Amino acid sequence: MHKISVGWVYPNLLNLHGERGSVQVLVEIGKQLDIDVEIVRIEDFDDPIPFDSLDLLMFLPGEIITLSHIIPALQSDALHNYLEQGGYALALGTSGLMFGKSILREDGTTVSGLGYLDMTAKERKFVFGDDYHIRINESGMELAGAQIQMADVDAANPLATVIYGMGNNNTGAEGARWNNLIYTNCTGPLFVKNPWFAEEILKGIMIKKGIQITATGNHTIAKNAFDATLTFIQNKPKK
């Protein structure tokens, strides 16, 4: 059996929107692909992240106020090298803002980001929440879920195009990507609603290790859920 180590970064601090389900489902999808997915919890921002032994970093959504305390802890050569060398990192929802250049808070203060993604964020006065449907630019893969947008984002290299929803800032752009650092606003939990995306990432990690995985997961229930979400979106009444 092959092995992938997933670093679940600060699970108690980045704890929103049931996205722990995405971590759980990685293990289940791994089983279907004959990959032993090991979850390594990194509890606190004082704890060292063992970049050398990790294949994927998971940053789940968190409160913006918490991000400003986490960013200084992530500023390191080790993270830089990990991402520079094509290490996989997934930043969901607000966590993605940490990897941009800056976050302008509602109170007028600015939080400097890590700068890996060419983007800036401005905290919204009102929350935007809705269902979500996007198409990933590189692969054409479609994802569905929910979007809880706490900030308007201006990103130079979007991950995807919005089919339904607000996206980064109502311009049709969704998320951002640099190397294998992926930021998306799509939650749901993301991988529960879209296990085919998790499968693609796990297979990408294995290719990076020189191994081609040919098995395919069974996503019947998730596909039914996906179709139900799209039907709901298509029939939604306007205000």
Added chain:
Amino acid sequence: MRFIITLWIAKLTAFAVNLLDKKRGSNYSGKIAVKLMPNFIAKFKSIDYNKVYFISGTNGKSTTTNLLAHTLISAGKRVACNTEGANMMGGVATTLIKNSTLSGRFNKEFLVLEIDERSFPGIVKLLPGKNLALTNLQKDQVQRNGDPDFILRKFKNAIECGMTLFLNNEEPRSRSLENCADNVVYFSVLQNEKSYQTDDPYAVTLPCPKCFHPIAYDNYNLANIGQFHCTRCDYASKADADVVISNINFNENTFVSGDKVWNVPYTMPFYIYNFAMCIAIGRIIGLTDAELQKGFASFVNPAAHMDVIHFRGKEIHYLRGKQENPEALQSQLDMIAADKRQKAVYVGMYQITDFYPYYGGSFYLFDCDFESVVKSNVTHYVAFSTTVANDIASRMILAGADKDRVSVFDTNHIPTIFSELDTIEADVIYILTNTKHAPEIKEYFKQGGGVNA
């Protein structure tokens, strides 16, 4: 003069609505008044702001508001209260309209108001009550509340230092507001036989609201409520809260607070916090323990969330909850998990159509612990409701449910949902839905000969 005219229009509207359709619009007259005059609630005379009690928070505010109002009334006080649960500006206005003279003079002594968290800043600005009691601040209705800090900031910015705060000693987020006011009264429920710990490798807590390192719980009384401490700073549950409830006897419906044993009609863990808060407020008001006890003993929760129905040889436990709120849902799941008899579990979560945009998200399911339900002797699962059914099934299976034992009904058609009921092996059935769909489901069982226990 503008106020008086608005008040009369509103009173006339309230009278007409009451005459035409009592069910319609518990806050209709208030909404009209606020539309005509946005600062309407600021204009009433003779309100003693020291006797205004705002009850807010994510879970438990309706029950606590009703309990407090009932207890005050049973002690002979004259109380105005938005017991119907209309907890935004229009609902507050309606309460004042109903409890004032034609000249706008408030004609009660106490004003007890359940307040929606997001509405608190706007309401307190116009109606500067001096008392705020917070049940807890947790994840809820994220598509408009975002995250708990979004709500916490609203309270931080609106609380005046001269207010008295009543805070839950075991809920880290709301308790962190203690620095916003000069007077704080803490209420607490000690570890009891229903408290628990977790070894779930996927369990999450929250950041410390003071230093942002992780919070750890020594035990949980409810989801994310229990004796806690920060893993870094000295923020922790206080050892000397002002009101402490201990020695809960869940069989005999009693607990100990102070030097007395209290008899109460409900002892589910979330109710104990409602009683604790009411004791804390009651003592500040000057009620005696005997008066509080008398009120508690006769309290009937108009919004009770559970029925037991006997139907075609099955014992059906029908639980309702706020579906967009993981902690409230967890309380219901804990009740199911605590029953170790062989059973079937029906779960129906729905699209949210209370406001625009309509919304089908269901990630609150994944903040909940379904695993303990799966381990509690469940022979069959049914996931139902249009749009959300497959997401519910995903949650059940991810928690370890055998997918061959999970039926999925992507419909709200009740006869279809319960079409397998007669063939299900288990005689004990748990049904969990949101509150909104309860009338039609209860009616289905009633029409089919079901009898409430």
